[in-house]
Amino acid sequence: xxxxTDLSMAEARDGLRARKYSAKELAExxxxxxxxxxxxxxxxxxxxxxxxxxxxxxxxRLARGEERAMEGLxxxxxxxxxxxxxxxxxxxxILDGFKPPYESTVTxxxxxxxxxxLGKANLDEFAMGSSNMTSHYGPVESPWRRKGDNRALVPGxxxxxxxxxxxxxxxxxxxxxxxxGSIRQPAAFCGIVGMKPTYGRCSRWGIVAFASSLDQxxxxxxNVRDAAIMLGAMAGHDPKDSTSVDTPVPDYEMALxxxxxxxxxxxxxxxxxxxxxPEIERLWEQGKAWLRDAGAEPVDISLPHTKYALPTYYIVxxxxxxxxxxxYDGVRYGLRVPGRTLDEMYENTRAAGFGKEVRRRVxxxxxxxxxxxxxxxxxxxxxIRTLIARDFDRAFKVCDAILTPTxxxxxxxxxEKMDDPIAMYLNDVFTVPAxxxxxxxxxxxxxxxxxxxxxxLHLIGRAFDEAGVLKIAHxxxxxxxxxxxP
Amino acid sequence: MTTHAPxxxxxxxxxxxxxxxxxxxxxxxxQAKLFSGAATAFGAExxxxxxxxxxxxxxxxxxxxxxxxxxxxKTGLGLKAQINRRSVFDRKNYFYADxxxxxxxxxxxxxxxxxxxxxxxxxxxxxxxxxxxxxxxEMDAGKSLHDQHPSQTYIDLNRAGVALMEIVSEPDLRTxxxxxxxxxxxxxxxxxxxxxxGNMEExxxxxxxxxxxxxxxxxLGTRTETKNVNSVRFVMAAIEHEARRQxxxxxSGGTIQQETRLFDPATGTTRPMRSKxxxxxxxxxxxxxxxxxxxxxxxxxxxxxxxxxLPDDKKKRFIEGYKLSAxxxxxxxxxxxxxxxxxxxxxxxxxKLAANWVINExxxxxxxxxxxxxxxxxxxxxxxxxxxLIQDGTISGRxxxxxxxxxxxxxxxxxxIVEEKGLRQxxxxxxxxxxxAEVLAGNADKVxxxxxxxxxxxxxxxxxxxxxxxxxxxxxxxxxxxxxxxSS
Numbered sequence: 001x002x003x004x005t006d007l008s009m010a011e012a013r014d015g016l017r018a019r020k021y022s023a024k025e026l027a028e029x030x031x032x033x034x035x036x037x038x039x040x041x042x043x044x045x046x047x048x049x050x051x052x053x054x055x056x057x058x059x060x061r062l063a064r065g066e067e068r069a070m071e072g073l074x075x076x077x078x079x080x081x082x083x084x085x086x087x088x089x090x091x092x093x094i095l096d097g098f099k100p101p102y103e104s105t106v107t108x109x110x111x112x113x114x115x116x117x118l119g120k121a122n123l124d125e126f127a128m129g130s131s132n133m134t135s136h137y138g139p140v141e142s143p144w145r146r147k148g149d150n151r152a153l154v155p156g157x158x159x160x161x162x163x164x165x166x167x168x169x170x171x172x173x174x175x176x177x178x179x180x181g182s183i184r185q186p187a188a189f190c191g192i193v194g195m196k197p198t199y200g201r202c203s204r205w206g207i208v209a210f211a212s213s214l215d216q217x218x219x220x221x222x223n224v225r226d227a228a229i230m231l232g233a234m235a236g237h238d239p240k241d242s243t244s245v246d247t248p249v250p251d252y253e254m255a256l257x258x259x260x261x262x263x264x265x266x267x268x269x270x271x272x273x274x275x276x277x278p279e280i281e282r283l284w285e286q287g288k289a290w291l292r293d294a295g296a297e298p299v300d301i302s303l304p305h306t307k308y309a310l311p312t313y314y315i316v317x318x319x320x321x322x323x324x325x326x327x328y329d330g331v332r333y334g335l336r337v338p339g340r341t342l343d344e345m346y347e348n349t350r351a352a353g354f355g356k357e358v359r360r361r362v363x364x365x366x367x368x369x370x371x372x373x374x375x376x377x378x379x380x381x382x383x384i385r386t387l388i389a390r391d392f393d394r395a396f397k398v399c400d401a402i403l404t405p406t407x408x409x410x411x412x413x414x415x416e417k418m419d420d421p422i423a424m425y426l427n428d429v430f431t432v433p434a435x436x437x438x439x440x441x442x443x444x445x446x447x448x449x450x451x452x453x454x455x456x457l458h459l460i461g462r463a464f465d466e467a468g469v470l471k472i473a474h475x476x477x478x479x480x481x482x483x484x485x486p
Numbered sequence: 487m488t489t490h491a492p493x494x495x496x497x498x499x500x501x502x503x504x505x506x507x508x509x510x511x512x513x514x515x516x517q518a519k520l521f522s523g524a525a526t527a528f529g530a531e532x533x534x535x536x537x538x539x540x541x542x543x544x545x546x547x548x549x550x551x552x553x554x555x556x557x558x559x560k561t562g563l564g565l566k567a568q569i570n571r572r573s574v575f576d577r578k579n580y581f582y583a584d585x586x587x588x589x590x591x592x593x594x595x596x597x598x599x600x601x602x603x604x605x606x607x608x609x610x611x612x613x614x615x616x617x618x619x620x621x622x623x624e625m626d627a628g629k630s631l632h633d634q635h636p637s638q639t640y641i642d643l644n645r646a647g648v649a650l651m652e653i654v655s656e657p658d659l660r661t662x663x664x665x666x667x668x669x670x671x672x673x674x675x676x677x678x679x680x681x682x683x684g685n686m687e688e689x690x691x692x693x694x695x696x697x698x699x700x701x702x703x704x705x706l707g708t709r710t711e712t713k714n715v716n717s718v719r720f721v722m723a724a725i726e727h728e729a730r731r732q733x734x735x736x737x738s739g740g741t742i743q744q745e746t747r748l749f750d751p752a753t754g755t756t757r758p759m760r761s762k763x764x765x766x767x768x769x770x771x772x773x774x775x776x777x778x779x780x781x782x783x784x785x786x787x788x789x790x791x792x793x794x795x796l797p798d799d800k801k802k803r804f805i806e807g808y809k810l811s812a813x814x815x816x817x818x819x820x821x822x823x824x825x826x827x828x829x830x831x832x833x834x835x836x837x838k839l840a841a842n843w844v845i846n847e848x849x850x851x852x853x854x855x856x857x858x859x860x861x862x863x864x865x866x867x868x869x870x871x872x873x874x875l876i877q878d879g880t881i882s883g884r885x886x887x888x889x890x891x892x893x894x895x896x897x898x899x900x901x902x903i904v905e906e907k908g909l910r911q912x913x914x915x916x917x918x919x920x921x922x923a924e925v926l927a928g929n930a931d932k933v934x935x936x937x938x939x940x941x942x943x944x945x946x947x948x949x950x951x952x953x954x955x956x957x958x959x960x961x962x963x964x965x966x967x968x969x970x971x972x973s974s
Contacts, residue, residue, distance in 0.1 A: 082545045095544070102538060104545060206545040213774035241547050242776050320774055323577050326588020327542040331641065342583055342639075369579070369769035378771060 004029035005169040009073055009226035010253075012172055016062055016072050023062060023072030027055035027116060030074040033170040034118050040141045042155075042164040044079045045087050046119035054116035061114065070233050071114030076165040076174035079120035080127055081107050081217075082206040086117075090208040091125045091135035094353025095334045104206025105238045106175060106217045113233035118171050122161030125355045126325065127182055127210045130427035132160025133418060134357040142190055142411055143168040143486035147452035153411040156186030156427075162220045163190040167486055173221040173230050177207060179214045180313050181407075181431025184443035187220055188406035188456025191445040191484060193473070194220045195227045196431075198464045199438030200245035203238030209324040211317035212243075214435050224444065224474040228252035231466060247464055255467035256474040261295030263472065266399030270306035271430060273408075280405045280455065283447045287403055287457040290479035291472065299399050303391040308384045309433040314425060315368050315381035316436070321358075322365025328353060360421065389437040396462050401472050404430050406443040406456035434460045442473045445482040454484065493660045494702065497733050503702045504729040505709075506665050507657035508721075509694040510672055511650045512682040513626070514557045520625045520649035521548030521591060528688045532631075532642035540647040542586035547775050550575075554649040555779065557681040558598050558623050559789050561651055564679045564796055565618050567602025569786050575623075575776045579769040584628035584641050592652075594770045597622035598779065604655075604675070605798055606667040607816045616668055617656040626650050651682065657696065657706070662722040662729070669693060669718050670820070674797050678822050686716050693721050697728045699736065707732070708742040712756050715749050724749040728756050800825055808837035817845055823859045824849075830866035835873050843873055847887070851894050863897045864890070872900040882961055885909050913960040915967065918951070921959070922971055925950040936972060944968070 004026050007015065015021055031048040051074055058072035082088045082100035089095045107117070124134040131154040132140040142155040142164055155164040159176030163186035166174050176183035178196035187194025195218045202217040209215060219230035232253070237246040267288060272281070288298045330336035330349030337348035354362065368377035395402065407427055417423045434441040440463070443456040457476060461469035494501040519526055522539035539546045562569050574596040577589040599621035606614045628646035630639050653672065659665045673691060676682040684691050693716070698709035710732070712724045727749075732742050747756040772778075795803070797819045804815035804825075818828045818841065827848075832840035848869060852862060872890060875881045881889060881904055892903050904910055912918060925947060926933055936943040951964050 082543075088544070090544070098544070100543065100545075102543070204545070205547050208544045209775075211774075240549060242549050243774075319771060323579050323589055323769070323771070326579060326581065327544070327586060329581065329583075329588060331583050332541055332586060333543070343581075346581055366769065369771055371767045371769075374769075374771070 003169075005033045007172070008223050009070075009172045009221060009229055010223075012073055013070070013229070016058075017067060019062075023055040023058035024052065026072055027051045027074050030118055030171060033168070034165070037143070037165065037168045037170045040143060040164050040168060041138050042122055042140050042161040042168065042170065043076065043119040044089055044091065044122050044135075044137045044161070047086060047117055048119075050086070051116045051118050054111070058114055058116065068112070068114035070110065070229065073115045073172050074118050075110065075115050076119060076121040076162050076171035077107055077117050078123055078159050078162045078175050078177060080123060080177050080208045081175060082208065083107055083117065083120065086120065088120065088208070089137070090127070091123045091137055092328075092353065092355070092358065093136040093335060094328045094349070095208075096353075098334050100206070102206060105203035105240065106207065106234045108206075109236060110175070110230075110233050115233065118165075121159070121165055121174055124158035124160065124182075125358050126208065126321070127158040127177055127179055127215075128321070128357050128361055129157040130181065130185055130424055131412070131417070132157040132186070133414065134355050136355060139414055140164050141414065144190065144411060144453055145486075149451070152414045153453070154189065154414055154416075156189035156407070156411060158182040159186050159194070159220060163187055163192060163194065166190070166192050166220050166222060173219055173226055175217060175234070176220045177210075177215055177217050178431075178435065179210050179216075179317060180435045181428040183218045183220060184431045184441060184456070184458060185407050185427055187443040188445070188454065188458075189411040191454030191482065191486070192220055192222050193224055193227045193442065193444055193477070194218065195231060195442040195466070195469075196435070196440065197231060197235060197466050198245075198440045200243050201235050201440070201464065201466065203236070203241040203244045205238055205240040205244075211320040212324060213320060214313075214317060224442075224470055224477045225253060225256055227442065227473075228256060228470050231470075235466075245464070250467050252467055252470050255471045257471060258475060258478070259295075260291065260472050260475050263296045263401065264399040265291050265296050265298045265472070266301035266395050266402040267298055268301050268303045268306065268395070268402060268404060270303050271404045273429075277409055279410075279449050280408060283455050283457065284403070284405050287446055287476060287480075290476060291403065294475045294479065296472070298403075301395045301399055301402065303388075303395060303433065305384060305387045305391050306433055309388055309436055310425060310429055312381045312384045312388065313428065313432040313436060314364070315377050316385060318361040318365035319368050319378050319381075320365070322362045322369065325354070325358070325362055357421075385436050388433055392433075392437045392439060392460075400462070401469060402460040404458045404460070406430060406458040410449040410451070410453035410455055430458055439463055440466045440469050442469050444473045444476050444480065446476065446480040447482070448484055452484075454482070495699075495729060495733060498737050500701055502699045502729070502733050504660060504662075504725070505657045505698045505700065505706060506659035506661075506725055507696040508655045508659065508665060508668060509696070510653045510669065511692045511694075512561075512653060512672075512676055512684075513690040514554045514623075514649035514651055515681055515683055516551065516554050516557060516649055518551055518553070519647035520551050520554050520623065522647050524647065526648050530644055532640070532644060534644065536643040536646065540586065540643055542588075548591060548773070550776060550779065551649065554623065555598070556789060557649075558621065558651055559781070559786060560679050560793065561653075561676065561681045562599030562602065562621055563786075563790050563793055564675050564681075565599070565602035565604060565621065565653070567618060567621065568600035569781065570596065570598055570600055571781050571783070571786075572596065573598040573622075573779045575773045575779070576770045577773045580766055582627070583639060584630045584643070584646065586628070586643065586646060590625055590627060591773055591776070592624035593622035596778075604668060604671055606664060606671055607801075608664075608667060614664070616658045616664075619654040619656050621651055621653045624650050624652060657698075662725040665695065665725050666718050666722040669721055671797070674820050678794055678796050686718070689716060692716050695721060695725050695728070697725055697732070698742070699729055699732045707736075708744050710742065710745055710747050710756075712747045712749050713759065720749055720751055723754045724756055727754055731756065794822070808832060808841065810837065810841050814841050814845060817849070821859060827859055827862070827866045831870045831873065833870065835870060836877060839876065840870070840873055843869060843890075847890055863895070864893045865897070868893060868897070868899055875900055875904060879911060879913065879960060880904060881909055881911050882957070885911070885957060909958060911960045912955050912958045913963055915963070918955070918959060918963060918967055921951050921954045922964075922967055925954060926971060933972070944972070947972070
């Protein structure tokens with residue numbers, strides 16, 4: 001028998017139903033794995049008692065034949081999701097001791113489907129980062145190492161703890177959130193699948209907000225089928241989130257037919273950038289060939305405003321963040337550093353509570369919204385965002401999905417790029433356009449770099465066509481046959 | 487010499503014109519707040535009406551309260567205003583301890599209601615139209631309690647998130663009286679619509695007064711804004727004081743600072759608000775948690791169809807239908823309850839007589855007793871019955887006032903009071919004949935004087951006859967009979 005922690009979510013689900021093992025055994029194996037990977041710092045808070053209690057309930061339900069879609073499946077939860085009675089930090093000092101009296105809609109949906117929580121996964125502070133280096137609780141290490149080099153690598157970010165936990169076989173899957181690539185880039189770095197659904201597909205209620213018009217929850221799993229299972233449980237309309245969309249959630253697993261014959265796959269010429277890493281370029285070509293071999297038809301497309309996506313993103317996201325983070329003021333919850341006046345208390349609290357990257361983005365955001373700069377920055381960025389979305393609308397008239405690399409490189413070492421925020425921001429160059437347009441996108445592990453690190457391919461689909469994206473991703477996954485393990 | 491227009495203030499350097507614009511914050515009548523399900527009742531224990539959204543807990547999201555939107559549309563329609571089919575909620579960012587999210591959700595560039603108007607009822611019966619610039623929805627902040635602890639401030643978030651309509655006028659007002667009339671009229675319309683209870687003591691209606699002065703014909707002067715004035719009387723006092731202060735400053739060679747001021751009801755003066763250390767830049771931007779608000783024409787029309795008859799239309803109908811004076815009609819329609827009361831009294835009766843009794847007797851008595859119309863001890867049907875007794879000659883108008891007094895004290899039926907106290911008017915010519923004969927016999931000297939040309943004595947004889955009958959004699963009949971007797 002394989003180790004329980006090596007199972008995919010689908011295998012574990014079927015194994016539980018076939019009574020090959022109990023939910024208790026499955027949970028215990030993962031609780032032990034969480035303990036074992038402690039050196040990776042993937043979790044901020046482990047919740048083994050909670051996992052085991054939920055497993056006991058799962059076993060009772062399994063015994064009665066009343067199992068639900070994700071009965072007994074252990075997950076890591078990005079510590080950006082509010083979980084009732086469990087410390088929720090957003091990896092920020094400013095939320096010290098914060099235990100929400102409420103449960104986010106997405107996690108509540110998962111628990112209602114029978115899944116159980118192993119713990120709260122580490123992340124970049126307030127999900128701001130691409131390396132998981134900005135966490136107040138310290139960086140997460142990727143379980144991967146370069147060939148012949150034992151230096152610790154970043155897992156990517158901001159859902160770095162989630163990706164590391166899933167890649168290290170400490171959780172069958174994990175929730176992530178993606179604002180500009182925060183699910184897809186760490187999935188690529190850690191050799192797993194990560195999907196950002198369409199904006200509005202999953203409720204944002206109870207997720208600590210970073211940039212409200214971009215934030216979207218999604219699954220990180222070890223294969224595409226698991227992503228389909230987990231997304232199905234997470235998604236759905238929520239009247240408590242006005243931006244959540246009331247459209248039926250299809251059975252995503254059913255969409256994995258393996259048949260993509262006749263589908264047109266757009267290859268955007270603007271994504272082929274000067275100085276592009278040849279390994280990445282080769283992988284992209286390979287991906288195109290795999291899909292062609294499966295009967296799809298690659299077509300060249302143009303997304304002319306691509307080059308403006310990154311600067312647009314780095315105006316819109318900080319602008320919203322500067323406002324969203326104003327509530328962390330020391331008045332009602334979390335950290336308070338006293339001062340002689342109210343203003344001084346604000347300054348002391350926020351200076352002590354926010355890390356450097358968060359402060360940088362709050363300041364950028366405040367600046368671009370300021371009188372006299374608003375039109376030149378924020379308003380212009382909004383206009384360009386519309387153009388970027390229109391690029392995709394046009395492209396989807398001639399193709400059914402778009403294939404790109406996920407990230408411009410494989411994982412880098414801990415501490416690299418920290419002195420150059422622009423270089424760090426470039427990590428998101430391929431993922432940000434789909435975020436700005438609100439489109440569903442997935443990263444699938446597709447190959448290894450020369451020094452043995454995972455590389456991902458990225459598929460972008462039409463709004464609310466997660467099923468189509470998953471179907472193509474599933475074919476890509478089979479063709480790539482990625483078996484490497486950290 | 488030029489004539490001095492009444493709305494101008496005479497100063498040392500000539501006449502001054504006062505230019506006034508008002509921003510009224512009206513609390514939307516609603517069980518729940520603008521973006522959360524929390525309750526809005528006034529006077530609850532601190533922090534007992536606060537949802538997770540109101541407290542800006544992490545990850546909480548606002549959801550628009552449809553009822554508040556409907557109330558705003560209703561108000562816009564009541565102000566004959568443009569309803570914008572698409573409006574946008576923006577964040578107004580600033581830090582303050584009673585503003586939990588660090589931003590207020592408001593409407594900045596695209597409000598729900600555009601240009602409208604209010605017709606003022608001026609004391610001389612004229613109407614004057616004041617343009618409304620816009621109406622937008624926004625959430626209220628909480629309350630800072632500075633007096634609960636020697637060195638710290640307590641925060642009560644009960645008000646945080648309560649829906650407000652900010653109704654902005656053009657700078658069309660020219661006197662404190664007009665400003666008072668504006669607030670009264672706006673309040674009346676809001677109460678008719680049921681969109682704001684207009685209760686200024688509880689803070690349901692607050693007024694920011696923008697005031698500047700200029701010599702007539704000159705360009706607008708620098709304005710000041712006096713914040714949060716909470717009664718019609720204070721609005722007028724604040725404007726009056728502020729106008730005279732500004733004239734004083736300008737005439738002594740000074741300049742007006744554009745600033746925010748506070749009105750002190752104790753002294754009737756305004757003073758600058760504690761100047762903020764930093765100028766506010768509110769960094770408005772569309773709230774990404776809320777989609778733009780889109781309204782269909784059908785929705786707007788449905789609400790339009792549900793509007794009640796508003797004061798201006800009602801006044802017109804009272805003037806045309808009941809033949810009332812503009813003055814009386816204006817008084818009667820100011821409060822919907824009063825207008826309804828009047829209509830119940832007037833139904834099938836002499837409307838002018840009914841209006842007289844409602845305005846002069848009932849309102850006078852209610853005012854003196856400090857009671858609102860809906861707490862009137864005299865029910866409309868009973869006041870109507872009293873008017874009937876006058877109209878059919880059962881009692882005289884004089885006696886009716888006594889009966890009304892008893893009704894006001896006891897709430898009883900006027901007919902019963904008349905019977906019980908024997909107040910029925912004497913129209914029996916035999917009985918009156920006897921009384922007249924007695925009076926003439928007892929005042930033979932006066933009769934002689936009258937006959938020799940002292941006509942004024944006629945009133946004396948009438949008075950004597952009334953006295954003899956305990957005031958119950960039918961005065962018309964007494965007149966006729968006396969005249970006959972004295973000329974014979």
